[in-house]
Amino acid sequence: MSESVLVVTVTHNSGESLDAFLESLSQACETRHVSVVIVDNASADVNAVRTSAARLGATLIQSAENLGYGGGITLGVNSSPLDSQYILISNPDVTFRPGAIDVLIQAADRLATAGSLGPQILDATGNVYPSARNLPSLSTGVGHAVLGRLWTSNPWSRRYRADENHPNLQRDAGWLSGACLLVRRSAYDSVGGFDSSYFMYFEDVDLGARLAQAGWRNVYVPSSVVTHTGAHSTAHSATQMERVHHKSAYLYLTRKYSSWYLSPIRLGARVALAARQWWVTR
Numbered sequence: 390m391s392e393s394v395l396v397v398t399v400t401h402n403s404g405e406s407l408d409a410f411l412e413s414l415s416q417a418c419e420t421r422h423v424s425v426v427i428v429d430n431a432s433a434d435v436n437a438v439r440t441s442a443a444r445l446g447a448t449l450i451q452s453a454e455n456l457g458y459g460g461g462i463t464l465g466v467n468s469s470p471l472d473s474q475y476i477l478i479s480n481p482d483v484t485f486r487p488g489a490i491d492v493l494i495q496a497a498d499r500l501a502t503a504g505s506l507g508p509q510i511l512d513a514t515g516n517v518y519p520s521a522r523n524l525p526s527l528s529t530g531v532g533h534a535v536l537g538r539l540w541t542s543n544p545w546s547r548r549y550r551a552d553e554n555h556p557n558l559q560r561d562a563g564w565l566s567g568a569c570l571l572v573r574r575s576a577y578d579s580v581g582g583f584d585s586s587y588f589m590y591f592e593d594v595d596l597g598a599r600l601a602q603a604g605w606r607n608v609y610v611p612s613s614v615v616t617h618t619g620a621h622s623t624a625h626s627a628t629q630m631e632r633v634h635h636k637s638a639y640l641y642l643t644r645k646y647s648s649w650y651l652s653p654i655r656l657g658a659r660v661a662l663a664a665r666q667w668w669v670t671r
Contacts, residue, residue: 392421392422392474393421393422393423393424393472393473393474393475394418394421394422394423394424394473394474394475394476394477394490394494394571395424395426395466395469395470395473395475395476395477395574396414396423396424396425396426396476396477396479397425397426397428397462397465397466397469397476397477397478397479398410398425398426398427398428398465398478398479398480398481399427399428399429399430399458399461399462399465399480399481400427400428400429400430400432400438400481401429401430401431401432401455401461402432402433402434403432403434403481403482404432404434404435404437404438404441405434405437406481406482406618407427407437407438407441407442407445407481408441408444408445409484410479410481410482410483410484411425411441411445411447412445413484413485413486414485414490416485416487416488417485417486417487417488417489417490417491418477418489418490418491418494419488419491420491420494421474421475421490421491421494423490424448424469424473425445425446425447425448426447426448426450426465426466426468426469427441427442427447427448427449427450427465427481428450428452428456428461428462428464428465429449429450429451429452430452430454430455430456430457430460430461431451431452431453431454431455435451448469450464450465450468452464456585457585457587457588457589457592458567458583458588458589458592459567459582459583459584459585459587459588459589459592460583460585460588462478462567462582462583463582463583463585466577466582471574473574474573474574475494475497475571475572475573475574476571476572476573476574476577477490477493477569477570477571477572478567478569478570478571478572479568479569479570479615480567480568480569480617482617482618482619483510483568483569483615483616483617483618484615484616484618485615486613486614486615486616488613489508489613489614489615490571490613492508492610492612492613493506493507493508493571493610493613494571496559496608496610496613497571497573500606500608502604502605502606503573503605503606503607503608504572504573504576504577504579504600504603504605504606504607505565505570505571505572505573505576505596505597505600505605505606505607505608506565506570506571506572506607506608506609506610506613507520507521507562507565507566507569507570507571507607507608507609507610508520508569508610508611508613508614508615509557509609509610509611509612509613509614509615510566510568510569510615510616510617511614511615511616511617512616512617512618512619513616513617513618513619515616518566518617520565520566520568520569520609521560521562521564521565521566521607521609522562522563522564523562523563524563524564524594524597524598524601525594525638525641525642557611558611559608559609559610559611559612560608560609561606561607561608561609562597562607562608562609563597563598563601563607564593564594564596564597564598564607565593565597565607565608565609566593567583567592567593567596568617569615569617570593573605576600576603576605579603579605580596580599580600580603580605582596583595583596584596584599586640587637587640587641588633588636588637589633589637590633590637590638591637591638591640591641592637594641595641598645642655643655
């Protein structure tokens with residue numbers, strides 16, 4: 390396996406972000422060969438995506454349908470050579486600080502059991518997004534879902550975000566945000582990558598859980614810094630994306646708590662998530 394990095398991103402009506410994404414890559418990784426694959430999920434602006442890909446040396450794969458985020462990443466990985474040591478999964482509206490990917494690779498080279506490594510993610514205003522979290526339990530998942538926007542400092546959200554005691558230290562996490570994530574190819578293959586039953590949202594939570602179950606670590610590396618400017622492809626369908634988010638959250642929790650005797654708990658989770666969906670989409 391070669392010491393190279395496969396970068397895979399997925400676009401859906403988000404072509405306006407691509408130039409900044411691709412241009413920032415050139416200084417983000419200077420120690421390894423980088424190949425870039427863009428999977429376009431049936432965008433209306435595919436011509437802009439094609440132009441950016443051609444101008445900046447990326448490979449474009451066009452899907453005839455919207456496969457979702459995890460499905461698009463899977464198509465990109467499966468359509469690429471198998472010899473890359475690492476896969477860098479990223480949203481197209483991410484920009485990298487110089488050396489950001491090199492820092493992740495250096496950490497991965499030191500930590501042989503690290504299956505995935507995530508950078509510190511800043512939002513468009515420069516605030517740190519809590520991208521390295523604990524796996525959601527029923528209590529933290531529902532508590533965060535119901536109260537996270539109304540009472541941001543509630544104990545369930547604080548326990549789920551897991552960033553209060555050591556926000557700027559390298560540490561293990563339950564899962565890392567799929568907005569930008571370096572995955573060791575052998576770890577990715579060992580768990581089969583993203584689960585395509587998650588159209589969008591929670592595919593990264595599920596991946597982190599399965600990597601941990603397979604004996605891999607999910608490591609937060611805040612010395613690597615990227616900026617995520619926002620969900621361009623979902624901005625025009627916010628209500629629909631809220632529904633998808635809740636569907637994925639329910640799918641994850643019902644799989645985690647699947648025993649027959651937990652059916653009342655699953656029902657409670659469904660009611661709580663439905664109440665939150667009503668509140669945020671009303």
